[in-house]
Amino acid sequence: MITSAIKLSRVTKNFGQTEIIKGIDLEIRDGERHAIIGPNGAGKSTLFNLISGRFPVTSGSIELSGEDITEMDPQSINRKGLSRSFQITNIFPKMSVYENVRCAVLWGLGYKYSFWHRVDGLTDASERTEEIVELIGLKDLRARIAGVLTYAEQRALEIGVTIAGGARVILLDEPTAGMSLTERNDAVDLVRKVTEGKTLVMVEHDMSVVFGLADRISVLVYGQVIATGKPSEIQENSAVQEAYLGTEQK
Amino acid sequence: MMNFAKNNFIWIILVAVFLVLPHVFSQSFALSLMTQMAIAMIFALSYNMLLGQVGLLSFGHAVYYGLGAFFTAHLINWIASGVIWMPISLVPIFGGLCGMFFGFIIGVITTRRPGTPFAMISLGIAEMVAASALMFTAFFGGEAGIDTNRTAGGPLMGVSLSSQIQVYYLVVSWCIFSIIGMYAITRTPLGRMANAVRDNPERAKFLGYNPTRVRWMSMTLAGFFAGLAGSLYIINYEIVTFETLGILESGRVVLMAFIGGIGHFWGPIIGAILVTFLQSALSNYTEAWLLYFGLLFLVIIMFSPGGIAGLIAKHEPVMRANLLGRLVPSYAVVAATGAAMLLGFVSIIEMIYHVESAISGREPMNLFGVIIDPSSSVNSWLVVLFLFVVGTTFFIKSTRIVGKAWEDLGPDLQSKGLL
Ligand SMILES: Nc1ncnc2c1ncn2[C@@H]1O[C@H](COP(=O)(O)OP(=O)(O)OP(=O)(O)O)[C@@H](O)[C@H]1O
Numbered sequence: 084m085i086t087s088a089i090k091l092s093r094v095t096k097n098f099g100q101t102e103i104i105k106g107i108d109l110e111i112r113d114g115e116r117h118a119i120i121g122p123n124g125a126g127k128s129t130l131f132n133l134i135s136g137r138f139p140v141t142s143g144s145i146e147l148s149g150e151d152i153t154e155m156d157p158q159s160i161n162r163k164g165l166s167r168s169f170q171i172t173n174i175f176p177k178m179s180v181y182e183n184v185r186c187a188v189l190w191g192l193g194y195k196y197s198f199w200h201r202v203d204g205l206t207d208a209s210e211r212t213e214e215i216v217e218l219i220g221l222k223d224l225r226a227r228i229a230g231v232l233t234y235a236e237q238r239a240l241e242i243g244v245t246i247a248g249g250a251r252v253i254l255l256d257e258p259t260a261g262m263s264l265t266e267r268n269d270a271v272d273l274v275r276k277v278t279e280g281k282t283l284v285m286v287e288h289d290m291s292v293v294f295g296l297a298d299r300i301s302v303l304v305y306g307q308v309i310a311t312g313k314p315s316e317i318q319e320n321s322a323v324q325e326a327y328l329g330t331e332q333k
Numbered sequence: 334m335m336n337f338a339k340n341n342f343i344w345i346i347l348v349a350v351f352l353v354l355p356h357v358f359s360q361s362f363a364l365s366l367m368t369q370m371a372i373a374m375i376f377a378l379s380y381n382m383l384l385g386q387v388g389l390l391s392f393g394h395a396v397y398y399g400l401g402a403f404f405t406a407h408l409i410n411w412i413a414s415g416v417i418w419m420p421i422s423l424v425p426i427f428g429g430l431c432g433m434f435f436g437f438i439i440g441v442i443t444t445r446r447p448g449t450p451f452a453m454i455s456l457g458i459a460e461m462v463a464a465s466a467l468m469f470t471a472f473f474g475g476e477a478g479i480d481t482n483r484t485a486g487g488p489l490m491g492v493s494l495s496s497q498i499q500v501y502y503l504v505v506s507w508c509i510f511s512i513i514g515m516y517a518i519t520r521t522p523l524g525r526m527a528n529a530v531r532d533n534p535e536r537a538k539f540l541g542y543n544p545t546r547v548r549w550m551s552m553t554l555a556g557f558f559a560g561l562a563g564s565l566y567i568i569n570y571e572i573v574t575f576e577t578l579g580i581l582e583s584g585r586v587v588l589m590a591f592i593g594g595i596g597h598f599w600g601p602i603i604g605a606i607l608v609t610f611l612q613s614a615l616s617n618y619t620e621a622w623l624l625y626f627g628l629l630f631l632v633i634i635m636f637s638p639g640g641i642a643g644l645i646a647k648h649e650p651v652m653r654a655n656l657l658g659r660l661v662p663s664y665a666v667v668a669a670t671g672a673a674m675l676l677g678f679v680s681i682i683e684m685i686y687h688v689e690s691a692i693s694g695r696e697p698m699n700l701f702g703v704i705i706d707p708s709s710s711v712n713s714w715l716v717v718l719f720l721f722v723v724g725t726t727f728f729i730k731s732t733r734i735v736g737k738a739w740e741d742l743g744p745d746l747q748s749k750g751l752l
Pocket residue numbers: 098103121122123124125126127128129130170
C-alpha cells in the first residue's frame with residue numbers, strides 16, 4: 084500500500100458567500116515531489132492555508148500521514164511534521180539571518196519554551212543552524228538583518244526557515260516567483276537539495292521548473308482539481324491544455 | 334566568544350559600580366536615592382520583558398509590583414509576630430512568587446489579544462486592582478496602607494537591616510541577581526522566541542510555537558521580577574499604600590522604559606536611574622519638576638524614539654570607526670544653543686511660578702544664583718525671553734549641522750562596512 088503524506092477529502096472553503104475551494108479530493112504520496120499549478124486566483128495559496136491550518140476548512144477533511152488534522156491549529160500541524168513557506172516572504176525582518184534560522188530549529192530539537200537553556204550553548208541547535216545557513220547560501224550574510232536582504236536572498240531564507248525544523252512534509256508557495264533566470268536556477272537547485280528524501284508540495288507558475296522538478300502535477304482551476312498525474316500525462320491532457328497550458332504557451 | 338567576554342566584562346563593571354557607589358556618595362540622601370534606583374531598575378527591566386522583548390504594551394505593570402509589596406508586607410508582619418520564620422533578606426523570593434502567580438493568572442486572560450486590546454485590558458485590570466485595594470481594607474490597609482518592621486526577623490549573619498547601607502546592599506544584591514537573570518532569559522529559547530513573536534507572531538506558529546503561550550510565559554516571568562521589586566520596595570520603605578499598585582506607578586514604569594529605550598536590554602536601566610533621579614532630586618529644587626519631566630519625555634519620544642539607549646547605540650559604529658571626533662564640533666554647537674534655550678525656558682517657567690505663588694510673589698528670587706525680582710523688573714523678563722527665543726532659533730539651525738555631520742560620516746562608515 085502506498086501511504087499518503089497528505090490526503091484531502093471533499094475539502095471546501097468559502098470566504099463570505101464566495102466558494103473559493105470547491106470540493107477538492109487530493110492525495111500527496113509519501114516522498115513525492117508534487118507540483119500544484121493553475122491560473123492566478125485559482126485557490127492554490129488558499130489550499131496551502133487550509134492544509135497548514137492557517138484557515139479552517141468550510142467542510143471536508145484533511146489527513147497528514149493518516150492522522151486527521153482538519154481542526155488543528157498551525158503550531159500543532161507543524162509539530163506533526165508539516166512545514167510551509169509563504170508566497171509573500173514571511174520571515175522575522177528585524178532579526179539576523181542566523182537568528183531567523185535558529186528560531187526555526189528550536190522546537191524540532193525539543194527546546195520548546197525553555198527558559199533554562201542558554202541558547203548559544205546549544206551545540207545541536209547551532210550546528211543545525213549553521214548547516215541550514217550554509218545550505219541556503221547565506222553563510223556570508225549570517226549576521227545581516229533579514230529585512231535588508233535582497234529579494235532572492237529573502238526567498239532563500241524563507242525556504243531555510245521552512246525546512247529548518249526538520250519537517251517531513253514541506254509546502255512551498257511559489258519559491259521561484261519574481262526571480263531572474265540565474266536566481267531561479269539556484270532556487271530550483273536549493274529546493275531539490277533541501278527536500279531530498281522528503282515529501283514536497285510546491286505551487287509554481289514556471290513550467291520549466293515544474294516539469295524539471297515534479298514527480299506528479301495537479302492542476303487547480305477555479306477551486307477544483309481538474310487533473311492529477313505525471314508531467315507527461317498532464318502535458319497531454321486536453322482539459323488542461325484548454326484551461327491552462329494553452330493560454331500559457333501563447 | 335567575543336560577545337561572551339564583553340558581556341561578562343559589563344557584569345563585573347556593574348557589580349563594582351554598585352559596591353563602590355556608597356563610598357562615593359555616602360550621604361543618607363544619596364544612599365536612599367541609590368536604593369530606589371536599584372529597585373526601579375528591576376521594575377523597569379521586568380516591564381521591558383513585556384514591552385521590549387515580546388511586544389506587549391502594558392499600562393498596569395504596577396499591579397504585580399504593588400501586590401508583591403503588599404503580600405511581602407504581610408509576610409514580614411507574620412515573621413515579626415512569630416507565626417513563621419524566614420530571613421527577611423530572602424522574602425523577595427516570596428514577593429517574586431506572588432507577582433509570578435498574578436502574572437500567570439492575569440496572563441491567561443490578557444495574552445490572547447496582543448496590541449491595543451492587551452493595553453486596554455491591562456489598564457482595566459490595573460483600575461480594578463487599585464479600586465479593590467481601597468475596598469478591602471483588611472488586606473490593603475485602606476488609605477493608610479500596611480506598615481512593617483524590616484528588622485523584626487532579627488539579624489541573619491550580621492545583617493539586621495537596621496541601617497540604610499545594609500538595605501542598600503541587600504537591594505543591590507537582588508538587583509544584580511535580577512539583572513543577570515532577566516538578561517539570561519533573553520538568551521534562552523523562550524527569550525529568542527519572545528522576540529520572534531514580537532516581530533511576527535503569525536510566522537512563529539508555523540515553526541511550532543504558540544504565540545499566546547510565549548506571551549503568557551513572558552508575562553509570568555515578568556510578574557516574578559516585578560513582585561520581587563515590590564518586596565524590595567516594602568523592605569526599603571517599611572510601608573506600602575494602594576498608590577504603589579496604582580495607575581500612576583504603572584505610568585512611571587512606562588516612562589522609565591521609553592526614556593531609557595525599549596529596544597535595548599539595558600535601556601530601562603538608564604531610564605530607571607534618570608527618572609528616579611529626576612523625581613527625587615529635581616523635586617527638591619523646583620516645584621515644577623513634573624513639567625520638566627514631561628518635557629523630557631516629549632523630547633525623547635520626538636527626537637529619539639529608541640530612547641537614550643537608542644541614541645547611544647547609534648554612536649557605536651561611529652566609535653568603532655574612530656570617527657566620533659567628527660561629530661564633536663556639531664554636538665558642541667547643539668549643546669551650547671540647547672543650553673541657552675533650556676536656560677531661557679526654565680527661567681521663564683520658574684519666574685512665572687514665582688510670581689504666581691501668593692507667598693513669595695512680591696519678593697526677589699534666586700534664579701541660578703542671580704537675584705532678580707520678576708514682579709518689578711521688566712528687563713529680567715526681556716532677558717530670559719531673548720535667551721529663549723534666540724536659543725531656540727539657533728538650536729533648530731544647529732540640529733541641521735548635526736544632521737549634516739552624520740550625512741558626511743555616511744560614506745566613511747559604509748566603506749568600513751559599519752553601516
Ligand atoms: N483571506 C481571504 N479572504 C477573502 N478572499 C480571499 C482570501 N484569501 C484568498 N481569497 C480569494 O480567494 C481566491 C484564491 O486566492 P489564492 O491566493 O488562493 O489564489 P492563488 O491560486 O494562490 O493565486 P496566485 O497564483 O495569484 O497566487 C482569490 O480570488 C482571492 O481573492
